[in-house]
Amino acid sequence: MGDEFYLSLAIDKAWDCQLLTYPNPAVGAVILDENGQILSIANHQMSGFPHAELNATKEALEAKNSSLKELFATAKNANELYNLIIKNHQNLLKNSTYYVTLEPCAHQGKTPPCANLILAMGAKRVVIGSRDYGKHARGGADLLAQNGIEVKLDVCKARCDELLEPFLRWQSGNFTFFKIALSQNGVATGGVISNLASRTHTHHLRSLVDLMVIGGATVRIDRPTLDARLFSKKSPDILIYSSYANFDPKISLFNIPNREVIISNSLDLAFKKRFVMIEGGENFLRNLDSRVDWILIYRSNEFKSANNINLDMKVKILHRSTFGDGELLWCKRVDMGVNS
Amino acid sequence: MGDEFYLSLAIDKAWDCQLLTYPNPAVGAVILDENGQILSIANHQMSGFPHAELNATKEALEAKNSSLKELFATAKNANELYNLIIKNHQNLLKNSTYYVTLEPCAHQGKTPPCANLILAMGAKRVVIGSRDYGKHARGGADLLAQNGIEVKLDVCKARCDELLEPFLRWQSGNFTFFKIALSQNGVATGGVISNLASRTHTHHLRSLVDLMVIGGATVRIDRPTLDARLFSKKSPDILIYSSYANFDPKISLFNIPNREVIISNSLDLAFKKRFVMIEGGENFLRNLDSRVDWILIYRSNEFKSANNINLDMKVKILHRSTFGDGELLWCKRVDMGVNS
Numbered sequence: 001m002g003d004e005f006y007l008s009l010a011i012d013k014a015w016d017c018q019l020l021t022y023p024n025p026a027v028g029a030v031i032l033d034e035n036g037q038i039l040s041i042a043n044h045q046m047s048g049f050p051h052a053e054l055n056a057t058k059e060a061l062e063a064k065n066s067s068l069k070e071l072f073a074t075a076k077n078a079n080e081l082y083n084l085i086i087k088n089h090q091n092l093l094k095n096s097t098y099y100v101t102l103e104p105c106a107h108q109g110k111t112p113p114c115a116n117l118i119l120a121m122g123a124k125r126v127v128i129g130s131r132d133y134g135k136h137a138r139g140g141a142d143l144l145a146q147n148g149i150e151v152k153l154d155v156c157k158a159r160c161d162e163l164l165e166p167f168l169r170w171q172s173g174n175f176t177f178f179k180i181a182l183s184q185n186g187v188a189t190g191g192v193i194s195n196l197a198s199r200t201h202t203h204h205l206r207s208l209v210d211l212m213v214i215g216g217a218t219v220r221i222d223r224p225t226l227d228a229r230l231f232s233k234k235s236p237d238i239l240i241y242s243s244y245a246n247f248d249p250k251i252s253l254f255n256i257p258n259r260e261v262i263i264s265n266s267l268d269l270a271f272k273k274r275f276v277m278i279e280g281g282e283n284f285l286r287n288l289d290s291r292v293d294w295i296l297i298y299r300s301n302e303f304k305s306a307n308n309i310n311l312d313m314k315v316k317i318l319h320r321s322t323f324g325d326g327e328l329l330w331c332k333r334v335d336m337g338v339n340s
Numbered sequence: 341m342g343d344e345f346y347l348s349l350a351i352d353k354a355w356d357c358q359l360l361t362y363p364n365p366a367v368g369a370v371i372l373d374e375n376g377q378i379l380s381i382a383n384h385q386m387s388g389f390p391h392a393e394l395n396a397t398k399e400a401l402e403a404k405n406s407s408l409k410e411l412f413a414t415a416k417n418a419n420e421l422y423n424l425i426i427k428n429h430q431n432l433l434k435n436s437t438y439y440v441t442l443e444p445c446a447h448q449g450k451t452p453p454c455a456n457l458i459l460a461m462g463a464k465r466v467v468i469g470s471r472d473y474g475k476h477a478r479g480g481a482d483l484l485a486q487n488g489i490e491v492k493l494d495v496c497k498a499r500c501d502e503l504l505e506p507f508l509r510w511q512s513g514n515f516t517f518f519k520i521a522l523s524q525n526g527v528a529t530g531g532v533i534s535n536l537a538s539r540t541h542t543h544h545l546r547s548l549v550d551l552m553v554i555g556g557a558t559v560r561i562d563r564p565t566l567d568a569r570l571f572s573k574k575s576p577d578i579l580i581y582s583s584y585a586n587f588d589p590k591i592s593l594f595n596i597p598n599r600e601v602i603i604s605n606s607l608d609l610a611f612k613k614r615f616v617m618i619e620g621g622e623n624f625l626r627n628l629d630s631r632v633d634w635i636l637i638y639r640s641n642e643f644k645s646a647n648n649i650n651l652d653m654k655v656k657i658l659h660r661s662t663f664g665d666g667e668l669l670w671c672k673r674v675d676m677g678v679n680s
Contacts, residue, residue, distance in 0.1 A: 032377075036375065183526070184522075185526030185650070186527070186643075301656065301674075302654045308525045308648030311525070312644060312645045314642045316641065325656065
């Protein structure tokens with residue numbers, strides 16, 4: 001199988017934690033041993049937790065020697081894991097191949113540099129999707145090449161760059177996504193996604209964003225809570241997008257501790273925050289602000305006897321995730337004039 | 341990686357040719373060399389063409405020794421390929437592992453038995469999804485085990501059995517699927533799928549079925565041709581499901597050579613044929629005959645400003661295929677009472 005095949009496995013794995021790594025990029029890594037056997041497929045899961053390369057290295061070593069599992073499980077954080085690996089790798093990954101969706105970092109951040117880890121393992125070859133142009137972390141590919149590792153860049157570049165988009169937008173100031181739940185026949189399910197896995201994912205996202213935006217009509221009609229209880233106790237701050245400021249204070253969302261609620265007839269404030277989630281329905285989607293980067297469509301497995309959301313829009317589907325019996329489509333709006 | 345991982349690769353590959361193998365089952369196969377490296381991922385593509393195991397064996401040998409490509413390209417049919425492989429495999433697949441979605445056949449059909457091929461290669465291990473209960477082809481797993489190969493059965497069994505459903509229904513008399521094209525927001529696109537890859541796939545299916553069913557209203561309004569021109573010159577026979585028999589004879593579908601057109605107010609005739617495709621819209625889908633096995637939804641990447649098809653139905657999505665910028669959902673109706 002070619003490099004694209006293995007890097008695609010890394011890309012898919014990275015998408016499993018897309019956005020959940022905020023403010024870090026979603027990254028995936030695959031390691032093959034010297035004979036070409038897949039040892040691990042891993043990702044970066046959360047800020048402060050091991051990078052994809054470190055997770056993949058841990059799992060690859062465990063695949064070669066299962067007795068290492070117990071040792072590695074004693075690591076209390078990414079740094080300890082890194083050090084345990086450096087001391088105990090037994091050259092098990094000598095001449096291995098690493099596939100990474102993003103150039104391995106070359107800097108000491110919350111965790112030690114991944115490029116040095118790969119060097120320490122004695123890898124033979126590193127295949128990279130996107131290059132890291134960040135001023136802190138870049139230089140990993142050069143470091144690897146200078147130390148005699150065969151480095152191949154820009155494999156599946158377009159798909160790896162798409163994967164990286166939220167990170168680059170966070171870096172430049174703001175990434176905003178719009179979330180909607182639809183039935184198979186395009187009925188907006190009114191805020192309640194039937195599937196627990198999808199709802200938990202939404203709550204996970206709510207727990208991470210800097211601001212959540214919701215339309216005034218939705219607040220009045222659905223009287224939502226908009227917390228993250230299925231995942232975390234941390235509820236997002238809310239901007240209610242409305243021309244009118246009078247809402248029934250008994251609506252649950254106003255009664256969540258440690259939450260700021262702003263009512264505004266402008267979205268400008270939202271686009272000043274770094275990571276923003278908009279939950280809305282037909283009108284919000286039809287009049288979508290051009291500053292919104294992505295649309296997340298949770299699609300149930302049901303047809304519903306009701307009217308659809310009725311609008312013209314073309315999307316590019318970047319990725320599909322499965323959640324129980326439903327799915328999540330990660331989409332970007334496409335300019336109808338250019339691409340239709 | 342575990343057996344499920346590799347068998348999943350075989351399952352996905354098999355779905356690429358689902359239904360196109362009529363009257364044969366859709367089957368996928370993956371081969372790992374003695375060190376666990378993936379050598380090939382292949383499928384059965386069409387009746388009379390090599391079985392998945394033969395295609396995978398060919399590709400695996402070529403991966404080990406690329407000079408075999410030229411030799412194997414001289415084979416005029418599956419039998420010749422089989423014989424070339426038996427004579428020229430150089431023990432390159434000694435101690436390999438085969439992953440197959442369906443138990444390898446043990447009988448001489450249009451092609452020699454796959455179980456014997458695997459034996460001849462000197463494989464060490466064979467991992468199988470579904471068992472073959474057919475009276476002709478069964479016995480492959482026993483033959484392999486009797487010859488010292490480690491055989492593991494029933495891996496990913498539920499998914500492999502789903503994959504096999506059309507084949508089993510063809511065997512017992514009839515498999516019927518309903519095809520519809522929908523936008524992202526549930527608008528039935530009226531018979532025209534915007535994407536060439538999806539349209540070609542539809543035409544491929546039309547060229548294979550024993551009968552195509554279409555509603556009378558669609559014939560009157562759309563005046564369709566219903567041929568398979570994007571794939572083949574063979575156009576399907578048509579049953580127009582209608583209480584009235586008077587149609588404008590100038591409608592294109594009536595003027596295709598070598599085609600039978602029947603007009604009937606009953607679908608009974610359709611379910612007497614072995615492989616039947618229904619193309620229809622909202623009414624047909626809402627009143628779907630319980631004898632229809634699967635629903636194929638081609639979904640475009642557009643939202644359309646129009647009304648959706650409006651009905652209650654729950655589906656299980658068996659598989660998703662990507663066609664250009666759109667996708668095909670392979671679905672089964674689910675009993676709302678039991679599963680909702």
